[in-house]
Amino acid sequence: MSNFSIFLKERRKTVGLTQEELASKAGVGLRFIRDLEQGKKSLRLDKVNQVLSLFGKEVGVVDFNS
Amino acid sequence: MSNFSIFLKERRKTVGLTQEELASKAGVGLRFIRDLEQGKKSLRLDKVNQVLSLFGKEVGVVDFNS
DNA sequence: TGTATATGATCCCGATCGGGTATAAAATAG
DNA sequence: CTATTTTATACCCGATCGGGATCATATACA
Numbered sequence: 495m496s497n498f499s500i501f502l503k504e505r506r507k508t509v510g511l512t513q514e515e516l517a518s519k520a521g522v523g524l525r526f527i528r529d530l531e532q533g534k535k536s537l538r539l540d541k542v543n544q545v546l547s548l549f550g551k552e553v554g555v556v557d558f559n560s
Numbered sequence: 561m562s563n564f565s566i567f568l569k570e571r572r573k574t575v576g577l578t579q580e581e582l583a584s585k586a587g588v589g590l591r592f593i594r595d596l597e598q599g600k601k602s603l604r605l606d607k608v609n610q611v612l613s614l615f616g617k618e619v620g621v622v623d624f625n626s
Numbered sequence: 627t628g629t630a631t632a633t634g635a636t637c638c639c640g641a642t643c644g645g646g647t648a649t650a651a652a653a654t655a656g
Numbered sequence: 657c658t659a660t661t662t663t664a665t666a667c668c669c670g671a672t673c674g675g676g677a678t679c680a681t682a683t684a685c686a
Contacts, residue, residue: 513664551623556620
């Protein structure tokens with residue numbers, strides 16, 4: 495599982511959103527949210543950022559250790 | 561410009577690699593390296609990680625302020 | 627001058643993404 | 657403890673797009 499998979503799944507739950515609600519809020523498909531939370535590796539960067547931006551975050555360079 | 565665009569361009573130069581050499585080392589196309597360093601938004605995550613891993617880094621969640 | 631880089635235009639293959647649907651699991655109601 | 661609803665997972669399909677390869681041109685730089 496990647497880094498944002500966990501981050502997003504937890505954040506979504508703490509704010510009480512369903513996957514479907516998050517999808518429509520972020521302007522992406524439900525399938526994408528599911529792939530994302532499932533840790534799919536080959537997602538598109540802009541789509542991931544589209545979702546992360548709802549939580550004031552974005553994709554960036556990090557070390558292997560979290 | 562995104563975060564890894566700058567990071568990768570600088571790293572590549574400090575280790576003395578051309579875009580072409582980096583591309584073949586990372587197993588991606590030259591065009592991808594160029595798009596990457598130019599900050600293209602819609603790249604695929606796995607490919608970006610493929611390149612970042614050469615420098616012991618990966619893609620992760622970060623704040624808007626770097 | 628030659629080398630590295632940037633940008634644009636194709637073509638082509640394969641994957642992503644979204645929509646729909648069917649199903650499974652979890653939560654809630656009766 | 658069941659029945660119903662909600663939420664999550666899995667699969668197929670079709671349109672779209674990424675990315676590799678290649679050629680061409682333009683610019684920056686050593």
